[in-house]
Amino acid sequence: MVKKTYEELESENRLLHAMFDVVSDGAYAVSVDGTVLFYNKAFEKMEGTTRSQMVGKKDFDVYPGFENFQRHVVCKNPEPLRDQHMTYTSISGKKVDIVYNSYPFFQDGKLSAVISIGRDKPSINELVTMVLNSFNSKKSNRVTNGTIYTLEDIIGSSTVIRQTLKQARKMAQSQSTVMLVGETGTGKELFAQGIHNASPYKSRPFIAVNCAAIPETLMESLMMGTVKGAFSGALDTPGFFEQAENGTLFLDEINSLSISLQAKLLRLLQDKKIRRLGDNKERKISCRIISATNQDLFALAKSGLFREDLLYRLTPVIADIPPLRERLEDIPLLAREFVDRFNDELALNIKIISQDLMQLFLYYRWPGNVRELEHIIESAMSLAENTETILSREHLPRMLKKRLMSDQTKSGSSDSEAGANKSLAELLRQYEKETIENALILKNGNVSQCAIQLGITRQNLHYHLRRHGIKAVLYKAQSVGDATDSPVP
Numbered sequence: 001m002v003k004k005t006y007e008e009l010e011s012e013n014r015l016l017h018a019m020f021d022v023v024s025d026g027a028y029a030v031s032v033d034g035t036v037l038f039y040n041k042a043f044e045k046m047e048g049t050t051r052s053q054m055v056g057k058k059d060f061d062v063y064p065g066f067e068n069f070q071r072h073v074v075c076k077n078p079e080p081l082r083d084q085h086m087t088y089t090s091i092s093g094k095k096v097d098i099v100y101n102s103y104p105f106f107q108d109g110k111l112s113a114v115i116s117i118g119r120d121k122p123s124i125n126e127l128v129t130m131v132l133n134s135f136n137s138k139k140s141n142r143v144t145n146g147t148i149y150t151l152e153d154i155i156g157s158s159t160v161i162r163q164t165l166k167q168a169r170k171m172a173q174s175q176s177t178v179m180l181v182g183e184t185g186t187g188k189e190l191f192a193q194g195i196h197n198a199s200p201y202k203s204r205p206f207i208a209v210n211c212a213a214i215p216e217t218l219m220e221s222l223m224m225g226t227v228k229g230a231f232s233g234a235l236d237t238p239g240f241f242e243q244a245e246n247g248t249l250f251l252d253e254i255n256s257l258s259i260s261l262q263a264k265l266l267r268l269l270q271d272k273k274i275r276r277l278g279d280n281k282e283r284k285i286s287c288r289i290i291s292a293t294n295q296d297l298f299a300l301a302k303s304g305l306f307r308e309d310l311l312y313r314l315t316p317v318i319a320d321i322p323p324l325r326e327r328l329e330d331i332p333l334l335a336r337e338f339v340d341r342f343n344d345e346l347a348l349n350i351k352i353i354s355q356d357l358m359q360l361f362l363y364y365r366w367p368g369n370v371r372e373l374e375h376i377i378e379s380a381m382s383l384a385e386n387t388e389t390i391l392s393r394e395h396l397p398r399m400l401k402k403r404l405m406s407d408q409t410k411s412g413s414s415d416s417e418a419g420a421n422k423s424l425a426e427l428l429r430q431y432e433k434e435t436i437e438n439a440l441i442l443k444n445g446n447v448s449q450c451a452i453q454l455g456i457t458r459q460n461l462h463y464h465l466r467r468h469g470i471k472a473v474l475y476k477a478q479s480v481g482d483a484t485d486s487p488v489p
């Protein structure tokens, strides 16, 4: 074997260092006696240090107070250590939260060093969010802080929803604790994400916790976090409060928290500090709390099911999200959005919703609110053919049609009764009028777009508008409410 010269070895060494400095993972090597041998740029960035502060120093000097060096573990059992999580403060005072793998390095058959390759967890979370977001290219404004929606994604032209949006924009400018109140499916999570994304701390994490979905036995450790060894299998893991540092912690369905967890949450909010399970160190809570409930917490408090003192801590600011039946004018806009979405997802070509189906929508009580409307449109569209352009009652699965029809008595006579005594010419004329009106609703009264949707020229549409006595201006976003404001109780 040809021996390399000193210059060649030095040049090779420089090349390897340069290579390691351009990779995004942190690379670190330490000798068995703890001397830091190698420390790349990615690690400098993660720990807020410089190579000169680290290389040549002993690890116990540059990581003071550390007990669980991966070096000790690998020296004891010289095998790769994979997917280890660690949270610590570097000598620069920066909080570091990493996932790393460590490997033994042998020279002449003897363990001589331990190599670690690490990546900070926030960047892993960002990566996961990016991958998830790439699956849904429709939303171009997806952000990588744990959210999908901004306030601009909230659809609705009703006065009440516009007022709620205005209120939400104001809330976003403060750090006040907010409670979102509304029936299931009204869009509370959308508002929570929207408020976060309109706030000055929008680049910080948004951590959503569904209090109803997490078992009580796990909730405390997930909220507070754990330190390694706190209980068997426990790792150094930050809790929800820490993960949401300087961002937002969204506590969804807070009404389902047990009384004992309510007491613990109250104490955290009062002390503004948390202590991870098994730790003796306290950490400051520095996130905004947004909670949401679909039940009347004041009534629950009265009956002893929700702590009054916690309720007052959570409700300095309350936003009421109205049920869909109280904002009927939002239905055509929401329906149009969902039709567009499922046209893309199901490769369909639906252009309008028939008047009879829209009528069902307008008279239904929507106990599941916007989520239910979304699901009903999805169900109906999944039965449509890609040659069809009109979504009608006939597309509804039988069970859904029955459910929607059950509220229709309020609308007076049914269509079949109304049509029974009409001639074919009258029925066709009525259908034509309803189709045009529906297209105007869906296109917000925009005549050009409406003509495109109906597949006729603008002039032809104007002719039909005059013939049926339809005033397109009444269908502009502002006046949709007037046009559809039917005598629904």
Ligand SMILES: Nc1ncnc2c1ncn2[C@@H]1O[C@H](COP(=O)(O)OP(=O)(O)OP(=O)(O)O)[C@@H](O)[C@H]1O
Pocket (backbone or CB within 6 Å): 153, 154, 155, 156, 182, 183, 184, 185, 186, 187, 188, 189, 190, 191, 252, 292, 293, 294, 334, 370, 371, 374
């Ligand atoms: N104004 C809106 N514009 C667009 N989509 C909406 C709107 N409101 C709700 N949605 C849609 O409805 C669904 C339910 O919304 P979300 O999860 O925010 O409701 P929620 O009030 O938090 O429900 P729950 O109380 O059951 O958790 C989501 O798919 C959301 O995209």
